[in-house]
Amino acid sequence: MKAKNTGDQHVPKSSPIPIGSGSGMAWVSSGKIIVRNPQEGASKATITTCKEIQLLINSLPVSDSVEVSQEDHLETIPLSYTDQGFIKVQLSPDRMSAFLEIKNECLKSYELIDCPPSTNLVLQARQTKQRIFRETKDTIINLLNQNHISFGIDLQALEDIITQQLEGLLLVAQGLAPGETIDDDVELLFEHKIDSDLSNALDTIDFKEMHSIPSVNAGETLAQKIIGKEGTPGTTVTNQIYKAREAKRITLLAGPGVEIVDNGLRAIANIEGLPRVQKSHNNWTISVDPVLNLSGDVDVKTGNIRFKGNVNIMGSVETDMNVSASGNITISNIVTRCKITAGGNVTIKGNIVNSEIISGGFIVICNAIKPLLSELLKTLEDLLISANLMLEKLPTNNKILFGNILMLLIEKKFTNFGTIIDKVSKKLKEVDLKLLGTYGTLLEKALVNLTGINILNFKSSLEYQALLTDLNNFYYYIESQVTSRSEIHIKVALNSVIKSSGDVIVTGGCFNTHILAEGSVHIDGIVRGGIIQAHDDIFIQQIGSEMGTKSVVIGSKDKKIKINQAFDGVTIKIGNMSRIIDRTMKNIVVLLDEDGYLQINSF
Known part of the structure; x- marks a missing residue:
């Protein structure tokens, strides 16, 4: 851009020149510099340039403030530069989508800003931008083809990019998605109700945990496997075959009371009882468990119920009666002033009044006794080490019983042994040991053998080690069980305590x-x-x-x-x-x- 000043004819009559001022003036109007000479004896106008505009006076560049007159030849050269653009092709990892990453070329320049008349004009400039889009539909298609993209090109998207000079990451091609794959499935053919959120979270469907306990007859079909199929192939934007995902396969496995027939497609019951389904990865294990069914009430006629398995009570549980089971408990009627303890889940369809309901009772017991059992095992192991060391120092032909050595060490070194045994015994009295099955009997027998003078009955180190091994096995078992969870399903509870693992x-x-x-x-x-x-x-x-x-x-x-x-x-x-x-x-x-x-x- 250039602006020239050759005399007064360039001074518009409407220019806002201060009245009564004899000094020279300069101003910018419509992007041009205009100069008015001073009256005789007055000083000329000065112009100070800016970094965005190069000022030439009489073809000579100036960088500082300089005096000017109407006779001077003024030229302005604005600074300009170009931001280079680019266009790139981006592919999605699965090659099902193609994108153009575009940044348009941009020409940046400056122009003078109009300034009022001044004896010392300081030039000012504003930036201007001009986008330059050089691509055509043909050049873009050629670029896509160079990147092996030939399928699913969106011509309308290309047209919009060109006409609107779009930039950014823009979708320009889309592949053909493969058909839907159908996974293997299992149709369960007995009456059931599943909590879908629970089954997804635990990856286990246990029909003993629902509101009603289903039962099946021998010979009844429990489950039918439906074979899935793989979806039709798709096409990538690079015109290659895109295979559908493989179908997830399921294997039916027979648990207790179940037989798998028809080449693995059907599960049938061999006994009457409770159907159960457990999922582990792609394996579905179908089993049938025996159930204790009581058609009437639990009262003084039946006595307290203790059962290793599941209990289904069709009536009520009357005042001061207790029901405990290692599995699940379902009660169809009311529960009044009693205690219900289940190793698994509890479902009570009637009202609960002044009662205590516990689900996951086995887990509750395990959590209660695990710390004390750990302390006891540590003491018993230390006692064994000390006894063996003392035994090694005795003559080989000695007739001292191992129990005597244990008793001596307890009296002299392990003085807290009796306190630990008492704490464990007290805790076990607070729980229903029948929920522990054979482990309950094992614990009771072990505590008897370790209490008071009974410890003298250990004739050898091997007898003591056998007891210690049994206790360790039980400890490892309960350690694997403490993370199991149960549920309680109830209708109404009044003045009661409800506990669930x-x-x-x-x-x-x-x-x-x-x-x-x-x-x-x-x-x-x-x-x-x-x-x-x-x-x-x-x-x-x-x-x-x-x-x-x-x-x-x-x-x-x-x-x-x-x-x-x-x-x-x-x-x-x-x-x-x-x-x-x-x-x-x-x-x-x-x-x-x-x-x-x-x-x-x-x-």
Whole structure:
């Protein structure tokens, strides 16, 4: 760009020149520099250039402030440069999508900004940008072909890129997706109800854990395998075959009471009982377990129920009666002032009044005795080492019994041995050892042999080591079981205690009841009074009352509490943070934020 000044004819009559000023003036109008000479004896105007504009006066460049007159020949040369663009082809890892990464070429230049008349004009400039798009549809298609992209090119997308001069990462070709692959499946042909969230989380479907316990007859078909198939191949943007994923295959395996027939396609029952399905990777093991079915009530006529397996009670459990089972317990009617302990799950379809319900009872026992058993085993092992060392120092023909050496060491060195035995014995009296099966008998026998003068009955080190081996085997067994989880399904509970090693599901309501769950709690009804506590998430339909019934909800710090309606006076606690609801709130989610503060949000 160039601007010239050759005399007064370049001075517009409307130019805003200060009245009464005799000094020379210079200004910028429509991108041109205009100069007016001073009156006689006055000073000329000066011009100071800027870094974006090169100023030539009479063909000579200037860099500092300089005097000018109308007779001077002025030229301006703006600074300009080009940002180079590029166009690249990008392929998705599966070669099913192709993209153009485009950055357009950009010409950047400057132009003078209009300035009012001044005796010392300081030039100012603004930047201008001009995008340059050099690609055509043919050049883009050639570029794609050079990168072996020939299938699924979107011509409309190319047209939009050219006409709109688009840039960025732009999709220009899409392959043909393969057909859907159908995995093997298993159709279960007996009556069942599955909690889909539970089956996905645990990778195990156990029909002893549902609201109703199904049963099957001998010869009945339990499951039918449906063979899947692989989907049709697709095509990549590079015009190559894209195979569909392989179908996941399932193998039917026979557990106890089941036979697999028809070349692995059908599972049939060999006995009557409870069907069970366990998934492990691609293997489905179908089995049938025996069940204790009681058609009436549990009362003084039946006595307390102790059963190694599952129990199905069609009636009620009456006052002061106890029911325990190593498996699952299902009760169809009410439970009043009694204790129900299941090694597995508990389902009670009637009301619960003044009772204690425990699921995962075996796990509860294991968690209770594991620390004490660990301490006892450590002491017994140290005692064995010390006894063997003492035995080595005795003459080979000595007739001292191993039990005498043990008793001496207990009196002189292991003085806390009796205290440990007492603690273990006391803890075992608090639990139902029948839930431990043969291990319960083993523990009782071991404690008898280790108590008081009975320890003198060990004739040799081998007898003592055999007892220690049995206890170690039991310890390793319970260590493998403590992570198992159970469930409790109930309708209504009043003035009761509910404990579960897993989840608690309530369909009706809880009144002055304490629920303690190692898993989650889900209450579809009302909570009036009591404590609801869980290690996982908690959901409650309604809690508290307009009368301000004291109700407490306790959650874990990394979990959340969801309540559809909470009345004022309800206490909510997560971790070390707690809050009392001071007004009725609906549809709330309570959790700790990243800073550990209690947050109550709407959902």
